[in-house]
Amino acid sequence: MTTATDPRLNAKIPEGAIADKWNNYKEDMKLVNPNNKRKFKVIVIGTGLAGASAAATLAELGYQVDAFTFHDSPRRAHSIAAQGGINAAKNYRGDGDSVHRLFYDTIKGGDFRAREGNVHRLAEVSVDIIDQMVAQGVPFAREYGGLLDNRSFGGSQVSRTFYARGQTGQQLLLGAYQQLARQVGLGGVNLYNRTELVDTVVVDGRCAGIVVRDLLTGELQSHAAHAVVLATGGYGNVFFLSTNAMQCNVTAAWRAHRKGAMFANPCYTQIHPTCIPQSDPTQSKLTLMSESLRNDGRVWVPLNPGDARPAAQIPENERDYVLERLYPSYGNLAPRDIASRAAKRAVDSGRGVGPLKNGVNLDFAAAIERLGKDVVQERYGNLFEMYERISGENPYDTPMRIYPATHYTMGGLWVDYELQTTVPGLYAAGEANFSDHGANRLGASALMQGLADGYFVLPYTIGNELAPLLNKPIPGTDHPAFKLAEQEARDRYSRYLGTNGKRSPDWFHRELGKIIWDNCGMERTEAGLKQALADLPPLYEEFQNDLRVTGDGESTNQTLEKAGRVDDFFQLGMLMCRDALERNESCGGHFRSEYQDEEGEAKRDDENFAHVAAWEWNGDPMAAIRNVEPLEFETVHLATRSYK
Amino acid sequence: MTASHGEHLTNLTLSVWRQKGPDAAGAFESYRIDSISDEASFLEMLDVLNEKLIDEGRDAVTFDHDCREGICGSCSLMIDGQAHGPQRGTATCQLHMRKFKSGANIVIEPWRATSFPIIKDLMVDRSAFDRIIESGGYITSQTGGAPDANLIPVPKPVADAAMDAAECIGCGACVAACPNGAANLFTAAKVAHLNLLPQGQAERHARAESMVETMDEYFGSCTNHGECEAACPKEISIDVIALMNKDYRKAKFANRKEIARS
Structure with missing residues (x-):
């Protein structure tokens, strides 16, 4: 087992005591002058909590923002379906809550597999999120005196969850959507609806932009930018049956992975x-x-x-x-x-x-x-x-x-403290990244993380990356790398249409989901994972040879869209099983039957696995390379997680 | 996983509106569903139909859908002439086949409204709703400058009333059900949500004026039929329209420099 730190996996955690790191970062970061911000183009993919809040805030700051959603409206993103609530360390109950306690609960809830620096920042900005959302008019539940009400949630002994009936996600998303809509109305954001990312483009090691497909006409288009943010959600639909919305998919993250963004801890999936x-x-x-x-x-x-x-x-x-x-x-x-x-x-x-x-x-x-x-x-x-x-x-x-x-995926694109992936200029936010929840997410923390990333982290860290790029040219969409990516996407969609096999994309998706659920679901074993890794490649080959997509590529074709998404789920599924097989311990949502104590509780192996596994694309998910970012715990004492 | 425990419906005939593109002529096509579990949702029945069509080498029926939990507002469909079908307070995705009977002929159409042009089959373009929100359906509050959340107390009944209006999912059933194709319930739900709250007061009149006028650019006029309320999957009350009309009227007369006095 390699434990050497890969220089590409430098998390760039700021100096100082845990409670000072984020302040230290903000004091040291480079700024872009307000008049210069308009010279920078930022692309945001996805308009859920993380994407909508990032796009709105970056536009408020003055950046040119292009926002993309495959839905007909940004308001449909799956953040909308979150019911229960959002955590914040406000201590409005006076029941002993604090930033430190929320930080500790999150680290412990994640079974000590998350990065301390990121999680502490999340707990710090949680209080700002509530202020921001109330100012926007989110109708949180109130006490009779007019102050905010709270409820309790799993994994915590204080009441720190703010809620709006059983529709907290809806109300928070509509809040962020309305801020985004305001910017669209003011001309700060160009909104592209019914448009799906099909590739990211990297030139000289930097993210240069994206290729998207217009879902109404099938037309492929390139967009160049100084920075690209993927806020495209999780990959729970790899299981076919999940609580994710029908269209949730891994394509944006997966296509970025294939262009050099490492994929971290794919085996950390949450079963609700x-x-x-x-x-x-x-x-x-x-x-x-x-x-x-x-x-x-x-x-x-x-x-x-x-x-x-x-x-x-x-x-x-x-x-x-x-x-x-x-x-x-x-x-x-x-x-x-x-x-x-x-x-x-x-x-x-x-x-x-x-x-x-x-x-x-x-x-x-x-x-x-x-x-x-x-x-x-x-x-x-x-x-x-x-x-x-x-x-x-x-x-x-x-x-x-x-x-x-299946409900949520803690794994995702590897990001550093600035939420930047291993491809400079390419960021991942919200559920699409891996950073804050370790091996298990606590309830009411997904909304918190999405909004933290979009409102209070990216708007700072992107500026730090962009400042040195002022007045330097970036590759345009006429660059051969864009043309190549467009051609590859065109070939890919033509192939789905031209295979003329017997099975629909949904049929393959269902079969894939069965293999993943049976072998890489709630309980995993070495034998089961090996079985899955033996069964997946032939099924994937069958997908490539026996797929049937009816209709054409020049008008709305949901069967064709689905084919592209299932293709990427196959590749991710293989990586998930490999990651689960290599992680010889049980932690959080990753439960390997071989590693449990007498009472059936998860048995971690801190000596060998207190690290992030970041997978590097190598042409085939079965051949992906496993790199390691060691997790250092300076503040929290590693303990057996007990809720008894 | 395992066999169904529910009853099965048999011999269903679906009359589905098929239209290749925005400018193509459309027509109803009939399809048979031999058997379907009554535990299946309406959209799962359409999934089954689409699998069958693909097996036969035919184009699947295009329809918008996503969360299937009645909250994202993607799904639409006029089912036997009713927006979201026969069950009150229920979006199409939450409608289950136990509400239908064996042998039924079910007519499935897209939203009927000129402001929602058909894209393909049962899918329509509802982006005019986004234009209404962009024109004022928000509270201006730049990220970072908000005061502590508990500095703005909101009486519980007010918060509850705002929440009642804020539950709108933006599906468009109100427009589809309205004989005039009016979007007053949608627009008024957002106006009411924001104008009821203390945080929304600064922009109250500007918001009402701007949103109503944008609405009028795209949609028909309200003549108080009340069909919108009956079709709304969130059962939003048409009382919000009265509130919007009041605020719009005031917006046209109010001297906004003196707003603090009113």
Whole structure:
């Protein structure tokens, strides 16, 4: 195992004590004069929380910004579906919260596999995010006195989560979208909708721009810029069934990876404990029920396997409140990875509930008795309605049934402290990067990170990179590298259309997802991962030879779009399995059955694996090169993560 | 994973609007769905249809969709003449086949509104909504200058009312359902969200005026049919339109230099 630091993986963490690093950085960074900012073009791909906030703020500062989304409107990005809330170390409850505590909880929640410097900065700016979003008019929940309300979330012992009913992501995204829309109206941002990134272009080791495809006409276009930000989300759809939106994909990140951006910790994927179990084989998408439900819902299964009685007929002493029993101090608020494994084991032990025995109960009867139906309705009413629409059952009367599903990916493009990838001039923000959540993300931290990156980090760090480039020419779109990238993309899409095989892109996607879920899902083994790595290349070859895409390349063609995305998911899937196989330890969302203690808890190996694995493209995902960035813990003491 | 536990619907006929491009002539085409689980969502039924069409070497039906949780606002569809189909307060993606019966003939069309031109099949262009937001659907607050969040107390009933309006998902059902193709519910939901909040007061009248006038450039006029409220998947009340009209009227008369006195 190599542990030497690769010079390309220098995280550039500023000097000083942990609490001073970000201030020190800001005091030392180079600035671009306000009148000179308009001489710089910045491209932002993706308009979710990270992308919309970055594009709006960079335009406010005076940069020329081009923003791209494959949706019809920036407001559709999948950040919108986040339900529960956003963390911030405001300590408005006076319950002992602080920046340091949020920092520590995040490091611990990530099972000590995240970089201290980045995480501390995240905790510091979390307080600014709430101020900013309130000023923008986000209608957060309020107390009767008019001050902001908070709720608790998994993995924390303080109430630091701000929320807007069960639609916090929607309200935050609309806030960021409205700031972006304002800049579009003012001419600060050129917005390209229904346009998808198909390649990044690198000239002399620097990111020179991108090639995009107009999804209405199939036309390929090059765009040159001084800096490119990828805020393109995660890759959870590699599993086919996940809580991600149908169009979420890895293409932008993957195409950047193929052009030299290293891909970090792809095996760190998060399985969310509270989703509605699959009900039927044609299902294409799983639906999340907010983790906030675990504040008042109790997770249980029958004590005895095969007990098929309705929940109400099972007496208390024949119920197993799994999380309360195993983790008394956190109870139903244990972190996501831990709660998910507990649910999986309960179902695997034959005690699953529901017609397919594929779920566990999330019971609100005690909360309704304690608080009254009105209070429960006020807290969770819209979630209960959504559950009823999907399942046909009323959770006020019978417990919800839940089961874990893929939800978020902690891995992503490797970035340094400035959120710059290993390709200078190319940045990654939000879920697309790997930086802040280690091996497991805590609830209500994704919204925090997306907005931190976009509002409060990139606008500073991009200036530091751009300042020395003032008045220096950059390669234009007539540069041969752009023409080559366009030609490659044209060939790629022609190939999908011309294969004339028998199977649709969705068929391949479903088969790919099965292999990844079975072998690189909630529990992984050496044998399973090797099996996956043996099964994936032949399936990928079949994809290349037996794909059928109907329609043409000159008008809207969703089948063709899907083909390109599935192609990239195949390659990523192989890398994920390789990363999971090489990481001979269990940490956070990466649980290798070989590495667990007597009680079935994850067993880390800090001696050999306290590092980031950053994979380098080498022409074939099966041949990618594993590089290492050691993680240094100066402030936090490495400890076994316990929630008991 | 495993077989379905629900009932199956059989012998469905779908009449789907097919149109190759914005300027092409369109027509209904009929397709059969022999059997589908009643646990399937409406869009999963269309997924099944598309798989079948691709298997037969035909073009899949184009339709907008994404989150399938009723929140992104991508999905649309007039189902048997109703925006988002028969279930009240439910977007198409959350509609399930248990709301239909075996043997049914289901008519599926794109949003009907000249302000939302058809792109292909069931997909339409709703970017006029973005133009309305760009004209004033925001609170000007440059990143970095915000005061502490608790310095701006918002009474709970006010925050709740703002949130009721802010739940709009921008799907366009209100326009599609309106006999006039008016976008008043969409526009008023945003005006109400921001104009109710203390943070929104500085731009209150400018916002109402600008957004209403941009809306009028693209959409028809409201004549209080109320179809929009009935079609809205978030059940946003048409009361917000009254609020917008009041603010628009005031905007036309108010002396904005003296706004602090009102």
